Amino acid sequence: MTQKLFDEGELFEFEATVLSCEQGKKCYEVTLDRSAFFPEGGGQAGDVGTLGGVRVIDTQEKGGVVYHKTDKPLEVGAKVKGVIDRAVRLRRMQNHSGEHLIMGFIHARFGYENVGFHLGKDEVTLDLNGVISYEQLLECEQQANEAIAQDRPITISYPDDKTLSTLAYRSKLENMENVRIVTIEGVDVCACCAPHLSSTGKIGVVKVLTAESYKGGTRVHILCGLDAVAEYEKKQAIVKELQRLLSAKPEKIADSVKRLLDENGELKKKLTDIANAQADSIIASLKNDGRGSFCTFTEGLDSNALRRIANEGVKLTDGIFGVFNKTEGGYSYIIASEKVALRAKAKEINTALGGKGGGSDAMIQGSITADEQAVREYFAGL
Ligand SMILES: [Zn+2]
Structure with a gap:
């Protein structure tokens, strides 16, 4: 068994003796007599850092033995210095201690347990076995941040069975041996x-980001300490950019966006009205004396207006009627017929006009690259 030194969370450097070094999968697995490297567990990833100058890329535990996965081998028996990546570990401890802190307040008020904890690279989530609103979470967040300002001690202990049997503590596991208890003075007692961190002040800040329904309970996204500050900076950059684009003060951004959306809605409605009026005038001017196939040309109309024109034009022919709307590379089209089965004819039309598209026997739509004259000649030849 490796002597574990990470009870003192802020111990980032230590000396140890190499007990073994085996070739692993794309790494070496090094064991020591003692280690402050935390092996992956309880929702938190294994520590990274250096050992005797070689890189530790992960830390795992099996049967009480800590395995340091290194990129180079170390000599058995050598005395080595272990250095934990302080920034990575500090960030994880701020989030993990912060999670205990807010959980303490949630548990005290609602009695909920954290049934799933994940401390990822970019996000920290806790899954509660009960429903809680975002507003209620913000109230617990407020309590957590007050406890941070009070800088309450966080301690590690291994109570004996007798003490443990009388102790009220949160735990995910039943009947553990050597239960390790993390106590935040006056707030929370939890097996972990x-x-x-050694006190709540070092968490810096606890921030609830979002909450969503999850498996009958609630999944809460939080960030603590330096991660919360980084998130704040990210959001501040977004606000600044919006301020610049909208020429609005931060508190007026929502109003400005709402006004833009309203204006956009009105413009869209106006465009639709114009398109409809244009379609009306085209429909009124449709003429087909011989009831043969014929076509018409438009510009700037939407598909609804084109469909309306097609529905009227088709009544004037025993052949096919096409409406062609100018686009950048040619025309978009709707072709309709009451007598000719268009699904079978689509290929011929598309081949003749350099287009693609399809639809039903009554109506096909698509786009072509042919010019107006070519289209008129094709329809005249039908
Ligand atoms: Zn924990």
Whole structure:
């Protein structure tokens, strides 16, 4: 068994002796007599850092032995210095201790348990076995941040069975041996294997980001400490950019966006009205004396207006009627017929006009690259 030194969460450097070094999968697995490297567990990833100058890329545990996965081998028996990546570990401890802190307040008020904890690279989530609103979470967040300002001690202990049987503590597992208890003075008592900060002040800040329904309970996204600050900076950059684009003060951004959306809606409605009026005048001017196939040309109309024109034009022919709307590379089209089965004819039309598209026997739509004259000649030849 490796002597574990991570009960003192802020121990980032230590000396140890190499007990073994085996070739692993794309790495070496090094064991030591003692280690402050935290092995992956309880929702938290294994520590990274250096050992005797070689890189530790992950830390795992099996049967009480800590395995340091290194990129180079180390000599058995050598005395080595272990250095934990302080920035990575600090970030994880701020989030993990912060999670215990807010959980303490949630548990005290609602009695909910954290049934799933994930401390990822970019997000921290806790899954509660009960429903809680975002507003209620913000109230617990407020309590957590007050406890941070009070800088309450966080301690690690291994109570004996007798003490443990009388102790009220949160735990995900039943009947554990050597239960390790993390206590935030006056707030929370929880069984946990991970390294923690020595006081709540070092968490810096707890921020609830979002909450959503999850498996009958609630999944809560939080960030603590330096990660919360980074998130704040990210959001501030977004606000600044919006301020610039809208020429609005931050508190007026929502109003400005709402006004833009309203204006956009009105413009869209106006465009639709114009398109409809244009379609009306085209429909009124449709003429087909011989009831043969014929076509018409438009510009700037939407598909609804084109369909309306097609529905009227088709009544004037025993052949096919096409409406062609100018686009950048040619025309978009709707072709309709009451007598000719268009699904079978679509290929011929598309081949003749350099187009693609399809639809039903009554109506096909698509686009072509042919010019107006070519289209008129094709229709005249039908
Ligand atoms: Zn924990």
